[in-house]
Amino acid sequence: xxxxxxxxxSAPLLAAGGAYAIHRYWPDKIPLSASQTFPGLLGAVAxxxxxxxxASWWSARLRQRAGEVAPLWAAALAGISLxxxxxxxxxxxxxxxxxxxxxxxxxxxxxxxxxxxxIGTLHSLRLLATGFICGSGAGFLLGVWIGWxxxxxxxxxxxxKFFGPVPATAWIPLALxxxxxxxxxxxxxxxxxxxxxxIVLTSSGIAGVRHSHLEVARTLGAxxxxxxxxxxxxxxxxxxxxxLFMALSASFLTLIVAxxxxxxxxxxxxxxxxxxxxxxxxxxxxxxxxxxxxxxxMSALFxxxxxxxxxxxxxxxx
Amino acid sequence: MVDAAQQPPAVHAEQVRxxxxxAEGVIADSAAGTVALDGINLTVQPGEFVSLVGPSGCGxxxxxxxxxxxxxASAGRxxxxxxxxxxxxxxxxxxxxxxxxxxxxxxxxxxxxxPNMRGGRxxxxxxxxxxxxxxxxxxxxxxALPQHLSGGMAQRAALARALVNRPPVLLLDxxxxxxxxxxxxAMQDELRNLTRRYNTTTLLVTHDIDEALYLSDxxxxxxxxxxxxQEEMVIGSGFTRARNAPGFVERRxxxxxxxxxxxxxxxxxxxxxxxxx
Numbered sequence: 001x002x003x004x005x006x007x008x009x010s011a012p013l014l015a016a017g018g019a020y021a022i023h024r025y026w027p028d029k030i031p032l033s034a035s036q037t038f039p040g041l042l043g044a045v046a047x048x049x050x051x052x053x054x055a056s057w058w059s060a061r062l063r064q065r066a067g068e069v070a071p072l073w074a075a076a077l078a079g080i081s082l083x084x085x086x087x088x089x090x091x092x093x094x095x096x097x098x099x100x101x102x103x104x105x106x107x108x109x110x111x112x113x114x115x116x117x118x119i120g121t122l123h124s125l126r127l128l129a130t131g132f133i134c135g136s137g138a139g140f141l142l143g144v145w146i147g148w149x150x151x152x153x154x155x156x157x158x159x160x161k162f163f164g165p166v167p168a169t170a171w172i173p174l175a176l177x178x179x180x181x182x183x184x185x186x187x188x189x190x191x192x193x194x195x196x197x198x199i200v201l202t203s204s205g206i207a208g209v210r211h212s213h214l215e216v217a218r219t220l221g222a223x224x225x226x227x228x229x230x231x232x233x234x235x236x237x238x239x240x241x242x243x244l245f246m247a248l249s250a251s252f253l254t255l256i257v258a259x260x261x262x263x264x265x266x267x268x269x270x271x272x273x274x275x276x277x278x279x280x281x282x283x284x285x286x287x288x289x290x291x292x293x294x295x296x297x298m299s300a301l302f303x304x305x306x307x308x309x310x311x312x313x314x315x316x317x318x
Numbered sequence: 319m320v321d322a323a324q325q326p327p328a329v330h331a332e333q334v335r336x337x338x339x340x341a342e343g344v345i346a347d348s349a350a351g352t353v354a355l356d357g358i359n360l361t362v363q364p365g366e367f368v369s370l371v372g373p374s375g376c377g378x379x380x381x382x383x384x385x386x387x388x389x390x391a392s393a394g395r396x397x398x399x400x401x402x403x404x405x406x407x408x409x410x411x412x413x414x415x416x417x418x419x420x421x422x423x424x425x426x427x428x429x430x431x432x433p434n435m436r437g438g439r440x441x442x443x444x445x446x447x448x449x450x451x452x453x454x455x456x457x458x459x460x461x462a463l464p465q466h467l468s469g470g471m472a473q474r475a476a477l478a479r480a481l482v483n484r485p486p487v488l489l490l491d492x493x494x495x496x497x498x499x500x501x502x503x504a505m506q507d508e509l510r511n512l513t514r515r516y517n518t519t520t521l522l523v524t525h526d527i528d529e530a531l532y533l534s535d536x537x538x539x540x541x542x543x544x545x546x547x548q549e550e551m552v553i554g555s556g557f558t559r560a561r562n563a564p565g566f567v568e569r570r571x572x573x574x575x576x577x578x579x580x581x582x583x584x585x586x587x588x589x590x591x592x593x594x595x
Contacts, residue, residue, distance in 0.1 A: 215388055216418045220432035220483065221408040230435070234422045311422040311463050 008070050009053060015077035016046040022081050022089065023102065029091030035106030049073060099281035107285035116270060117289050123265035124255060127183065131190025132251045136244060139195040143202025148228055160199060168193035168250070169257050176262070186258035193254040194247030201246065205239025206232050238312060241305045248301060252294050326400030328487050328519035329362040329385055334394035336380050353544035354380045358394070360538070360547065362519055369522045369530035372540025373577060378523045382489045385521065386412050398487055408436065411485035415492040417472035419464035425475045426451060426460040432483040443482055450478040454508065470501035481512060488513065490522045494529065506532055527573050528561055539576050549576050
């Protein structure tokens, strides 16, 4: 038992060491990148893990958590190593489309590339935030209205059913005419992409409020606005959060399409730009940054959700 | 009717009739719909505790909802404290069979909901919230979420929430129906103490004849649908509210007889023996 847990805890170290050995000693089919970023990264991962283990000496909670994530860390390192074997070491995949990790991570060792990626991320974030906040905000308000008012539901629903399934990107030609700047047009398209899921899920949440909750609130003296604000919206929040998640992923998709087509900045633009020079290792590097960026935003939304919906924990799980 | 010098009755219903129109998927008695209530006349004096008993579907809950202004009567007139009911009014507290606590609010926030909707801190009853929570025995659970309460605790919180506005009239629609026998008996005592303390006029719909006899000044027995008032039983102040007292058992039998649920000849001797007449 004890031997097993020690082995488990040191698995990431072994994996990092193995990956380094493969990188350093396995003969290459395709010349290694001169950059030392990849071996440096392996060393850094090993050091971080050692620090984690050191910290868990004092905390039982950290120790348990370390035991849980150790196989995942080791697997990730093994995966990266396998990627290197398949590409650089054995040359099984065509170049330059599938560069090895040594080449991809070399991008993060060049300060001009790092600053381009960082600026691109900020551009993407600005565009995404503008579109997503406006779109989901408008979707929330319209959803509350359609969910609450029978008349708004009667007139609004057919419009929603007709235009809702049309992909937001189909509106690009129109958006380019309507807006003087590509930023405005792209923000509009991203807003449109988040609008539809937000309206649908907010309105269904509002319409699904328990009638008896509304009756109780009325007998306690709530007026129409208070019923919406203090009963309908709180009880629709679980559904509203599903809408936010769908709106966020729809706006990621639209963001990248917009940046690949018209916007001259951002991560999507960086990808097309690198592709034009056949620098596929930069494409992969940008994909990695995108993964961190998008999953970071998703995790942030998850964190907000579990804070706001604390009352729901144990009632519904997803 | 009512003397000018006298206080108006707390609740007054005159020839109330309720017909539910035929709806899709609902079995109606006739093409015109289902008559739930017919010719209901009821007067409840301030401070009185009145129970409505009767077979399921006899419209007693509908009558309660009409008095609360949650449902409109098809005909007739209802007034509360002399004012004709035309919609929901905070002079009337309502407790449903399901506690219906808002799951996103703690017990304290649930109880404070009424005062918060009506002026927040400036509401004269805002300070009563903690007092009422303590009075229904939930002091230690004021910050708990409804999902962590038992059925009886949730219903006590619902009662505190209805009472915090100090409504002169309290309507209870089978509030203890879903509770186990022991919790129910404990809550009956609490209910009586609270309504006495605040001198609240109370109308209770219940299926439990013992509960009605135990709590009420007057029991009103409904006929099966269409609901009409079949009999009124005044329980005097000298009445011994013990579930095994002779007067108690006798009245229970009379109510059962009225409802056609009285024990048959064959059952009687043994049952009466058990009831210690």
